[in-house]
Amino acid sequence: MGKVLRDSWLMFKSQFNVSKRNPVWVFIGLFQPICYMLLFAPLLKSLVGVPGFPPGGAYNIFTPGLMVMMAIFGAGFAGFNIIGRLRSGFIERMRVTPVSRIAMIFGSLAVDGLLFMIQIALLLVVGLILGFRPRVGGMALLAVLLFITGMTMACFSYALALLVKDEGGLAASVNLLVLPLVLLSGIMLPLTLAPELLRNIAKFNPFTYAVDASRALVAGDFGADSVVKAFIIIGVLAILTIYWATRSIRQAAM
C-alpha cells in the first residue's frame, strides 16, 4: 500500500512535469464548453416556459449538464498522453522496473484529475457570471460526482489508448463511442423534451443518471433517486475502468 502511494506520487510528478510543459491542452479543453456556455445557453432562455422543460433557470439546467460533458469528452481524450508515453518507450521502460502498475494509472489520473477540476472551476466561474445559481452543498457533492465521472472516462481513455496505440485511432474511437452517449444523456437538451423511445434508450446510458443527478444536486436535492443511482453506477464503472486500465498497462507494448 505504501509502495502504491509512493510510486503514484513519483508517477504523478513525472506526468505533471510533462503536462505543465504543454499547457495548451488545458485551454483547448476549456474552449469547447465556454463556447457552448456563451453561444448556446442563451438560446435555452426562450424554452424556459415550454411544457416539458424542467424547472430552474436555463443556466441551472444547462451548466451542470455541460460539466458532465466536460467530464466525458475532456477526460475522454486523456489517453493522448498515454500514447505519447507509449511511443517514447517510457511505459516499456517503467514496466521493467519494480514500479507499481496501478500507480502508473493513479499518477496519470492525479494529473488529469487536477486539470479537470481546474476546468470545472473555470466553467463554474463563467457560469456564475452568466446567471448560474447552484446550491453550495449541492455543487460540492456535484464536484465529487464529476471527479469520479471524469476519472472513469480517463481510465477508459487510457485503456482504449493502449489498445489502439495511435492518436488518430483514439480520437476516432472516443468520438464514435462517446457522442451517442452524450447526445442520449440529456446534456444538450433536457430529456423531458425527448420522445418516449429515446427516453427509454437513455435509461441504459450511465451518463443519463450523472446528468440527472447533476441537475438535482444543483437544485439542492441531495436525496433524489437520480443522485443515489448516479453515485452507484458511476462508482462501479470507476472500479471497472481502473481495473481495465491497470491490466492494459501491465501488458502494454508499442
Added chain:
Amino acid sequence: MRVDTLSQLHTSADATNSGSPHATALIKTKGLVRTFKSRKGTVEAVRGVDLEVREGEIFGFLGPNGAGKTTTMRILTTLMPASGGTATVCGLDLRRDPAKVRRQIGYVSQVGGAEPMETGRENLLLQGRVYGMSAKEARQRATELVTRLDMDDFADRLVKTYSGGQKRRLDVALGIMHHPRLLFLDEPTTGLDPQSRARIWDEVRALHDQGMTIFLTTHYMDEADGLCNRLAIIDHGQIVSQGSPETLKQEIAGDIISLGLDMQSNAVEQATSLMRERPFVREIQPTADGVQLYVSQGETVLPEVMRTLDAQHIAIRSVMLARPTLDDVFLRRTGRSLRESNGNS
C-alpha cells in the same frame, strides 16, 4: 531494495573469471519459443533458443533484423511471456518470479524510454526512486552518472532537445542507475555516429571491468567482434552458432596468407611443396601472382611461413594476411551474408 555498492560488484567479479565455464550462469534458457498470432497467421519469432550467459561477461546476440533478437530480449526482461521453453535470469525462474527478476536487471531498449518532456536528470531521479532509492541517494547517483557519462552540459535540458548520441548516453545511465547485476542492451549503437558509438563502447567496457554482466543484441559485426566475450548468432529465430568471436571465426573460415612470388622462377611449386606438409595449412591455392595459403592462426604462423620460404631463398615480393570476418561465419552457417540481410550494416 538496498542499492548495491560498487565494492560488492567488484567482489562478485573477482570470484568468477569473466565468462569462464565455472562462472555462474546469469541467464539460462532452454528451448525458448515465442509465437505471435496475426491476421496473416502464426509467426514464430523465436524457435527453441538455448542460451547461457555467464556472470561477468559481455555476451552478444548477433543477427539480421527480424531474426528474433529483440523478442528474446523482451522475454528475458519480463516484458513479454514466452510461448514455450524455460528461462532463468539471475537464478530466478522467469515465469514464476518476474518481479524479483526486475530488481536485478537493467534494460536499455532500442528507443531508450526516456521521457522527452522531462530533463535527463528528472528522468534519472524517477528511475532511481522507483527502485527504492531515497531522494538523496537518487540525486547523488544521478550526479555521479551525469559526470561519468559527460552529460553535464545537457543533463538539465529537456530530453527532446538531445542528439542521438546524447540520448543514448542517458539511456545507458537510466539502465545502470540502480547498479544492476545484469544489463540488457538492445541495439545500443544503432543509428549513432561513429564518435557516439565509440563512447558507448567505452562505457560498456568500463561497466564490464567493474564486474557487470552485459547481454547485448546487435546487427553490427564490428560491435559483436570488438565488444563481446562470447556470441550467439541468431537467424530466423534459431541460434546457428555460439562461441567467442575468435572461435567462431577460426572454426569456420581460417585466415588467408596471400604471397606475391616471382612468377618467372618455379617459386610457386617450391612454396607449395614446402607448405603442403605444414599442419597449420588447410589448403593451398595458386594465384595469378603467387599463392594463397588457407591457415589457422594466421598472425602466429605468418612469421614461420616467411622464415621457411626465406631459408630456401624463395623471393617473396609481397605478403597479405586476411582475417575472416563474422560475415564469413554467418555466410557459412546460413548461406546468406549478414551485410546483405541488413541492407547495409
